Amino acid sequence: MIATYTLYKVVKKRRNKKRQEKFFKRNGGLLLQHQLSADEGGVEKTMLFSAKELNKASDGFNENRILGQGGQGTVYKGMLTDGRIVAIKKSKKVDENQLGQFINEVVLLSQINHKNVVKLLGCCLETEVPLLVYEFIPNGTLFTLIHNGNNEELPLTWNLRLRIAIELKGLLAIWIQNISSQANLQRKVMFTAGVVLAELLTRQKPISSAATDEDSNLSLATRFLISMEQDSLRNILDPELINQGNEQEITAVAKLAQRCLNLNGKKRPTMKEVAIGLESMKLSSVQSTIPENFQSPSHIEGESVVFSDNKLYMDN
Structure with a gap:
């Protein structure tokens, strides 16, 4: 035996x-x-x-x-x-x-x-x-910060959201240095960047059930693009951001997200352009021809992971 x-x-x-x-x-x-x-x-x-x-x-x-x-x-x-x-x-x-x-x-x-x-x-x-x-990041992720309700110790204000968006600039710089010859991977990164920006603006999950049956099976990226094309950013925007007096900055980030999510990968901005766009958000005023109340953002020429205290999962 x-x-x-x-x-x-x-x-x-x-x-x-x-x-x-x-x-x-x-x-x-x-x-x-x-x-x-x-x-x-x-x-x-x-x-x-x-x-x-x-x-x-x-x-x-x-x-x-x-x-x-x-x-x-x-x-x-x-x-x-x-x-x-x-x-x-x-x-x-x-x-x-x-x-x-x-x-x-x-x-x-x-x-x-x-x-x-x-x-x-x-x-x-x-x-x-x-x-x-x-x-292992013990304090949670960017996903947790955005989607798991309000955190009294770290409220998701527009300034914090903008800071997170600007932090993407540094991450993109790393990718520029490491994958400048890998066009397919660059396009994949730009999709990722666009989704993160859309999450910050809408506080909605990348894949989730929407409010209506009509678009319940659509991803956040698709719903966000539809809203931009229909000049209805306000309808998908996080209600907490409306009427905060940051219309120009919010619209500028929305336009950048829209370009990153372009279904035609060749029409998406380069990582350098995205980095420059995010860096410009640091300026005290954002130059924009967008009318107030988020009207007609898609009509302007040329516009078509795990985070903790700044940590973000870059997922393959």
Whole structure:
């Protein structure tokens, strides 16, 4: 009986190992290893975690450890063997046709070290779906700040929203330095930037049920673009922002978000243009030809993650 049990354990271990090797290759592990070996210091910046280590860290991905769920996957709270508290994201299955882009983004994100970006510590590719390991932010995320009601200690005033928008400028500068030759990824980042700006303006979730049945299945990006095209920004704007005396600044940010969300990627502004646009918000007055009360914003020529005390998840 002892011999049989021992043989069973050995066979099971071998099967698990082969299964993990299969997942590792399918999820782009060989490509990641190649990129790390070609990039000096890359191994230190991108850690490869084992499935066993992350399974233990998350208590078998216990439901009690779930921090949040979204369209891209589920995030669990975990503790590594060295005592570090981390956020483990269990991603959705990666399209094998996009493995190259997925791995490029993992390497890029792991190399970003910015005060406003939650650090990507590494990943695990030997599981059925990729696992991404981030630093843990105890005080919540930008999503929490925007969507989970009013915070008396940190009210979401227009000045705070504008500050968050301006902070995007620094993040965009990082992307300009790192992905200037990757046009597809640049366009993806600009979609991301537009959604964040729309969230700040509307305080609505990127994907959620809207107030009416007619557009209940539409994303925030789509509903925001429709409102801009119909000259009805006020209808989708967060009521708390109306009549605060910041019409010009609010409209300017809305126009910038509209351009970033343009369905035609080629017509979206460059990251440099967005950075300049956000930087201009620091000026005491914003030059604008927009009439008051948010009328006709779309008629002007040329206009078509996890955050805590400034932290933002840059999700691939």
